[in-house]
Each structure stands twice: as structure tokens, then as C-alpha cells.
Amino acid sequence: MLAPYRGFIMDLDGTIYNGKEVIKESADFVHALADRQIPYMFLTNNSSRTPTEIADKLKRMNVPATSEHIYTSSLAMAAYVRAYWHWPLHAYVIGSRGLVSALEEIEVHFTDRNPDVVIVGIDRFFTYEKLATAQAALFNGATLLATNADNAIPTEDGYMPGNGSIVAAIAKASGSPPMFVGKPEQWIVEQSLSILKTAKAETLLIGDNYDTDMLAGIRAGVPTLHVDTGVTRAASLAGKGEQPTFSIAKLDASLLDR
Amino acid sequence: MLAPYRGFIMDLDGTIYNGKEVIKESADFVHALADRQIPYMFLTNNSSRTPTEIADKLKRMNVPATSEHIYTSSLAMAAYVRAYWHWPLHAYVIGSRGLVSALEEIEVHFTDRNPDVVIVGIDRFFTYEKLATAQAALFNGATLLATNADNAIPTEDGYMPGNGSIVAAIAKASGSPPMFVGKPEQWIVEQSLSILKTAKAETLLIGDNYDTDMLAGIRAGVPTLHVDTGVTRAASLAGKGEQPTFSIAKLDASLLDR
Numbered sequence: 089m090l091a092p093y094r095g096f097i098m099d100l101d102g103t104i105y106n107g108k109e110v111i112k113e114s115a116d117f118v119h120a121l122a123d124r125q126i127p128y129m130f131l132t133n134n135s136s137r138t139p140t141e142i143a144d145k146l147k148r149m150n151v152p153a154t155s156e157h158i159y160t161s162s163l164a165m166a167a168y169v170r171a172y173w174h175w176p177l178h179a180y181v182i183g184s185r186g187l188v189s190a191l192e193e194i195e196v197h198f199t200d201r202n203p204d205v206v207i208v209g210i211d212r213f214f215t216y217e218k219l220a221t222a223q224a225a226l227f228n229g230a231t232l233l234a235t236n237a238d239n240a241i242p243t244e245d246g247y248m249p250g251n252g253s254i255v256a257a258i259a260k261a262s263g264s265p266p267m268f269v270g271k272p273e274q275w276i277v278e279q280s281l282s283i284l285k286t287a288k289a290e291t292l293l294i295g296d297n298y299d300t301d302m303l304a305g306i307r308a309g310v311p312t313l314h315v316d317t318g319v320t321r322a323a324s325l326a327g328k329g330e331q332p333t334f335s336i337a338k339l340d341a342s343l344l345d346r
Numbered sequence: 347m348l349a350p351y352r353g354f355i356m357d358l359d360g361t362i363y364n365g366k367e368v369i370k371e372s373a374d375f376v377h378a379l380a381d382r383q384i385p386y387m388f389l390t391n392n393s394s395r396t397p398t399e400i401a402d403k404l405k406r407m408n409v410p411a412t413s414e415h416i417y418t419s420s421l422a423m424a425a426y427v428r429a430y431w432h433w434p435l436h437a438y439v440i441g442s443r444g445l446v447s448a449l450e451e452i453e454v455h456f457t458d459r460n461p462d463v464v465i466v467g468i469d470r471f472f473t474y475e476k477l478a479t480a481q482a483a484l485f486n487g488a489t490l491l492a493t494n495a496d497n498a499i500p501t502e503d504g505y506m507p508g509n510g511s512i513v514a515a516i517a518k519a520s521g522s523p524p525m526f527v528g529k530p531e532q533w534i535v536e537q538s539l540s541i542l543k544t545a546k547a548e549t550l551l552i553g554d555n556y557d558t559d560m561l562a563g564i565r566a567g568v569p570t571l572h573v574d575t576g577v578t579r580a581a582s583l584a585g586k587g588e589q590p591t592f593s594i595a596k597l598d599a600s601l602l603d604r
Contacts, residue, residue: 211474212474212475213473213474214473214474214477215471215472215473215474216469216470216471216472216473216507216512217470219472219507219511220506220507223498223505223506223507223511224504224505227505239518239519239521240481240519240520240521246482247481247482247485248478248481249474249477249478249481249515249518249519250519252518252519253477253481253514253515253516253518253519254474254515256511256514256515256517256518257507257511257512257514257515258511259514260497260507260510260511260514261497261498261507261508261510261511262498263497263498
């Protein structure tokens with residue numbers, strides 16, 4: 089069933105692991121890809137960690153991965169501002185190490201006074217003070233950019249508020265509509281394909297979450313495979329709009345032979 | 347023009363004062379009401395201060411007021427839960443002194459574990475941790491109640507994020523729709539009338555903000571007077587929906603004779 093595909097883009101949480109627990113069949117699947125030298129990458133909306141940190145976590149779970157296999161919404165944000173904003177770019181940034189590090193890499197100037205943009209990623213140290221600083225910047229003409237719109241995120245400690253909830257507060261306080269780069273936006277999928285160097289029709293996007301993973305593939309015109317190991321359960325899939333190309337219970341390395 | 351009215355409900359910020367500055371004509375108007383012994387009260391969505399603190403601020407500005415003249419969205423919240431919730435009520439409360447004190451008064455039990463309700467008012471010390479605690483409580487079946495939905499609020503330090511932005515984050519993170527008690531909800535106007543003891547048709551609701559003050563009066567069926575001293579400028583009033591009964595530049599004590 090998956091034999092025709094030449095490249096694989098896979099979500100992480102709910103697809104490869106659940107919190108601290110690897111999904112064994114998924115690890116086997118990635119090993120099969122690596123053994124056959126089929127190009128693959130992991131595409132995550134999580135903006136908090138760097139590619140190196142994520143690769144380390146995968147290696148500890150015995151999933152073959154280097155930092156080059158990882159593409160995050162923080163990297164997509166860096167690629168987006170580099171492509172579309174004038175330089176030097178002054179940004180007020182709310183976010184964690186993953187986002188800060190991606191933006192440092194491209195030499196964004198960090199400031200809380202008169203920034204051109206307010207860039208928002210998940211931040212466990214979000215406060216009313218940061219909300220007020222963002223509001224003032226946006227009232228002053230800055231543009232609101234956000235890594236992703238996930239309202240709640242699975243973590244090793246259970247569900248926690250996602251970046252979508254932080255962005256909602258900032259958008260309400262300022263009246264500024266946010267612009268997102270993460271899944272389900274087409275931008276992050278196009279970026280992944282340009283790194284993977286495979287054509288849309290021969291690439292498969294695999295994930296557990298209809299509203300982020302499946303919708304990202306559908307919007308970008310990339311075939312999709314839903315796995316029933318995470319957020320969107322198979323039973324509720326039929327109630328969604330346009331359906332993924334495939335839906336299976338779990339990943340299975342033998343599908344690569346069929 | 348205002349001679350027929352037997353009771354007056356007035357907004358505070360933008361109507362009686364702007365930040366630290368009293369609006370002189372408004373102070374004169376309240377003095378005229380007091381001199382003629384016409385019942386009046388101040389109705390504010392600001393949940394952060396107690397009636398005593400607000401009355402003290404008014405007195406410092408030479409506006410005649412005691413704590414009995416003040417009705418806040420915090421008092422409306424206390425009245426609401428006392429009227430509609432079973433007792434004892436366990437609440438996780440995000441808010442400031444004004445809200446906490448109103449809920450202590452009616453002996454709400456404060457807890458962050460398995461509350462019946464999450465009650466949200468403006469909180470300058472709002473954090474991601476409080477957002478996560480609220481999310482967990484709501485996932486666990488609690489109901490989301492909020493004093494008011496103001497997105498941005500005028501303060502002595504300029505505009506700051508309002509309670510509506512905090513509630514937006516909590517609603518997004520949890521998927522729970524919030525229930526509001528403050529203006530423009532009818533509930534808080536009905537409560538004000540029951541304290542003022544005047545009939546709807548003979549009471550005038552005065553305010554500067556169309557979306558809170560004017561809409562509250564319109565929804566509750568109370569005549570409204572818009573003043574052009576605050577948020578909604580007269581020029582933009584025509585673009586709104588149902589119009590207030592009256593619109594004037596500033597309050598004017600002589601209107602009470604006409």
C-alpha cells in the first residue's frame with residue numbers, strides 16, 4: 089500500500105511516541121525507512137525544543153534520527169520571516185528555546201520596544217506582563233506571527249495549554265489577527281518538501297491529528313495517512329471534512345512492501 | 347431632556363474620569379444628582395477593585411460616592427453564583443482583590459483541585475501556570491464563568507489587556523465556552539436596577555462605550571445616554587447597530603432641569 093511513496097513526512101507526538109512512551113510499531117517503521125534509505129523527516133508543531141533536542145529524544149527511544157530529520161514550526165517561522173520580511177528584522181518574541189534559537193540563527197534582533205513583528209510560540213513562562221508588552225507593540229503597528237494554533241498539547245505531564253491559547257489572548261487584547269506558519273498551514277508542508285526533495289504526489293504525510301496533520305496534507309495536496317494512536321480517533325474521523333488518503337490502526341513496516 | 351428620569355446608572359472610566367483625570371462636567375452632574383437626592387449608582391466592569399477602593403478614588407476626585415453607590419462585575423458574579431449555583435461552591439479563582447473579596451463575602455470555597463467552577467476576572471499576575479490549572483479544572487468538568495469580556499481596558503498607565511483576553515486563552519485551551527456576567531449582559535443591569543429600586547423606563551444608563559454600556563442598556567430595555575468622552579467616539583456611533591436613546595458630547599447638570 090505504501091510501496092509507491094518515495095518520501096515520508098511524519099508527525100511526532102501521537103504518531104511516533106505518546107509523551108515518554110515510544111510506539112513500537114512506529115519505531116520499527118522508521119527503522120525500515122532508514123534501512124531502505126527512503127528519505128524521511130519528522131514535522132512537528134512543537135516550537136519549544138531545538139531539532140537537536142528532539143533528535144536526542146528520538147535516539148533515546150531507539151528511533152533513528154539526526155537533527156537534519158527534524159523540521160519544527162520554529163524553523164518554519166525562521167524560514168518565513170527570512171523569505172518575506174525586510175532586514176534587519178526587530179521582533180518581540182514570546183516563546184521557548186526552540187523558537188529563540190531558530191530566530192537567533194538567522195540574526196533576528198530581539199527587542200520589546202517598537203518591534204516590526206511579535207512572534208509567538210508556546211511559552212510555559214507566559215505572563216500578563218508579556219501579554220501587555222505584545223499588546224502595546226501591536227497597537228503600535230507590529231504584525232502578529234505565530235508558530236502554530238494548537239489549543240491544547242499532549243506533553244509528558246498530560247494535556248497542557250497550547251500556543252493557540254496564548255495567541256488567542258494576544259489577538260483579543262490587541263485586535264490583531266494572527267498569521268500562523270505551523271500545520272495545518274500549507275507553508276510548513278512546502279518547506280518540508282523542499283528539504284526532503286520529493287514531489288508532492290510521491291510523498292506521504294503521516295499523523296494522528298486530523299486538524300493539524302491531515303488538514304496540512306490535504307491543503308498542500310500531499311497524500312495523507314491517518315494513524316489511530318493519538319488525538320483524532322478513527323471513530324471520529326468520518327465526522328471530519330475531506331478524508332485522508334489512508335487510515336490505519338498503527339504504522340506497520342510491512343506496508344512498505346505492498 | 348433628562349428631567350423625566352428617576353434613577354441614573356453611570357459607567358466610570360471614560361464617563362466620570364479618564365484614568366487619573368476627573369471629567370469636570372461629569373463630577374458636576376453627579377453633584378447635581380446628589381443635591382437633588384436623585385438615586386444614582388456607578389456600574390463598572392472593572393473587577394479588580396473593591397467598592398470601597400473605587401468610592402475612595404471618586405471622593406479624591408470630588409465626586410460624591412460611598413461604597414453603596416458602586417456595583418462591579420465582581421459583585422454581579424457573586425450575586426450570580428449565589429443565585430444559580432448549589433452550595434457549598436468550590437471555585438478556582440483567577441482575579442484580583444475586588445473579585446476575591448466579593449466571593450469571600452459569600453463564602454465561596456477557593457481551591458485549585460476539582461472545583462465546580464472556574465471564575466475569571468482581570469489578573470495582572472496571570473501566568474501560564476494559572477492557565478494550565480484552569481484548563482485541567484475545565485477538562486475535569488468545571489464550568490467557566492467570567493466577570494466580563496473587555497479585550498482591552500483603559501488604565502492609569504494607558505490601555506492594558508482586559509479580562510476578555512485572559513478568558514480567550516482559557517476558553518481556547520479548554521474548549522469551554524465562557525459565561526459572562528458584566529456589561530453588556532442583561533444580568534448586571536437587572537441587578538443594578540434591583541438595588542437602585544427604579545423601573546426600567548425611568549432609569550437612564552450613561553456610558554462612553556457602545557459595546558459594553560450602550561449595549562447593556564439596549565439589551566435590558568433601559569434608556570441609554572452616550573457621552574463622547576471615552577472609548578466609542580460620536581463619529582463612529584452611527585456605524586453601530588441599535589442606537590442609544592441619546593448621545594451628547596459631555597454630561598451637563600443643566601440637562602436635569604430640561
